[in-house]
Amino acid sequence: MALYKLFSHSVEIQYKSYFLSKATLFTILIAIFNLTLPFIVAFNSKGFWLQSHYFYEQPSIRSTYDYLLIAETDDPSINIICGEAAVLNSETIEHEENCVETQIQEQDFDKDGKNDIIAFKLHLIVPKERTITYIILILGIDLLIMTTCPLQMQSLAIINKEFAVHPNGLKYYGDIQIYQTVHLPCFQNMVDTTYNSSIFSYKSGYKNTVDSILEEYLSRDVITTVTPIFSRNQNGLTGTMDLNIVLKISEIQIRYLPSLLQELKWAWPQYLSLLFIFYCFFNRIKRFVFSKRLLMAWKIVPWSKNN
Structure with missing residues (x-):
């Protein structure tokens, strides 16, 4: 056995x-x-x-309804200025009436309390015998991160486009992302509000308002950028130009100090x-x-x- x-x-x-x-x-x-x-x-x-780590989160992004649009024409002396005209000098305010039918829309498709899309629409009246050669749009947004490293800041979505031929419309689709030069600090039970202040302020020492805003904005350690997904120009001389900007808000990779x-x-x-x-x-x-x-x-x- x-x-x-x-x-x-x-x-x-x-x-x-x-x-x-x-x-x-x-x-x-x-x-x-x-x-x-x-x-x-x-x-x-x-x-x-572990000197560096990251997490993914879809931030809560809302428009502050502050924006600045500068459309340059083939005549350097004639530019169309829309939006925060109060920060500009009197020479550029005279073309503000060319901006009509401005719309800023926010959409939450999955009903989770966070916007999935911010849409910006603007109808421009182009001065007679002039064509648009370049535009830059600075759109103010409010960003909030609430999980691993709470952060609240007022930021910008910047879109610029140069035109080789006469445009009468632009459709632009982009994705809002975060650009970091340093790791995000994590404060327990505390929201980081270091950059929670408006950037739409004009410094008297600067002749160019856009340069003033961008220089102050790009000096930050954490900023938002717009990654282009698709854009299409509509060409033709119609005396008007329609801008249709759609910005998607998806999960963002955020680096932080563990x-x-x-x-x-x-x-x-x-x-x-x-x-x-x-x-x-x-x-x-x-x-x-x-x-x-x-x-x-x-x-x-x-x-x-x-x-």
Whole structure:
């Protein structure tokens, strides 16, 4: 009749020596190496500390209904200015009546309380015998991130387009993204409002209003950009121009500085995996040294009467 293994256990053989002995010093050195070498190997292999991390979130973006549109014509002295005309000098305000039928719409398709699209429509009346050669649209938006790293800031969506032939319409589809020059700091139970201030302010020291706004905006560490998806020009001399700008709001990748606990959670498994390998390796060394009597120690066998 066959026999089956039901249970087993190991026999423990001990090696004992005095505290002040070469065997004890050897054991202490092995323990130190076993604890430190896994850390040294893991650290030098790079990626031990989690110095950067990211998360995905669809931010809550709403229009502030502030905008500035500058349409340049083939005559440098005639530009069409729409929107925040109060920040411009009196020479450019005279063409504001060319901007009619301005619309800014927000749409939430999935009904989750966050806008999925911001649409900007504008009908321009082009001065007689003039054509549009270049436009730049600066649209004010309010951005809110509420999960891992709360952030609220007033930002801009900037669209510019140059025309090689006479345009009478532009359809533009873009995606709002975040551009970071530094990692986003995470403050526990606190919303970062460092950049929660309007950028539509005119500095008297600047002759060009757009340069003033863009220079202040681009000096920030965190800004929003518009990635073009598709654009189409409608050509022809009709004396008008229709702008149809559609900006999509999707999930955005956001980089941030992880906390100390998050770094330890990342580093601890790397250390433990190497610690186990070194533990098995050094145990074999100790077994060889003591079993071959390379260091003086008393061997304690459970079934031996004379220990």
